[in-house]
Amino acid sequence: MTAGAARPVNRCPHCGAEPCLPLWRKFTLGPSSKAHCRVCDCLVGVEALRASAAMLPTFLLIVAVATGLLQVIATMIVLLGVTVAAMLALYASWVPLMPEQLSSPTMIEAGRARRAVRRRGEGGR
Numbered sequence: 617m618t619a620g621a622a623r624p625v626n627r628c629p630h631c632g633a634e635p636c637l638p639l640w641r642k643f644t645l646g647p648s649s650k651a652h653c654r655v656c657d658c659l660v661g662v663e664a665l666r667a668s669a670a671m672l673p674t675f676l677l678i679v680a681v682a683t684g685l686l687q688v689i690a691t692m693i694v695l696l697g698v699t700v701a702a703m704l705a706l707y708a709s710w711v712p713l714m715p716e717q718l719s720s721p722t723m724i725e726a727g728r729a730r731r732a733v734r735r736r737g738e739g740g741r
């Protein structure tokens with residue numbers, strides 16, 4: 617594996633803004649959902665393969681509980697805490713953001729302007 621930790625995983629693939637999304641918003645993204653960059657308004661998502669890999673331990677735990685492989689409540693709770701913490705840590709530092717639409721410098725500029733207008737509107741109220 618190459619130096620994955622040094623790669624900025626919360627940078628917008630369109631405009632390069634970092635962070636592109638608040639961390640909580642990134643946590644809500646699944647392999648098939650998308651969000652708007654808070655700077656350029658373009659659509660971004662998480663890389664499906666890594667997002668799925670990050671969710672895998674939690675998913676396996678749910679399968680183990682559902683199939684009766686795991687029956688001790690205390691173990692379930694501890695493992696749930698560990699797998700969810702691992703998932704969030706992987707999302708924050710290892711799952712990169714991917715473009716979910718084609719963008720051009722013109723679109724990024726237009727999106728930035730749209731965002732700026734919205735911010736001014738909210739501030740003026």
Ligand SMILES: [Zn+2]
Pocket residue numbers: 628629630631632633636653654655656657658
């Ligand atoms: Zn952006």
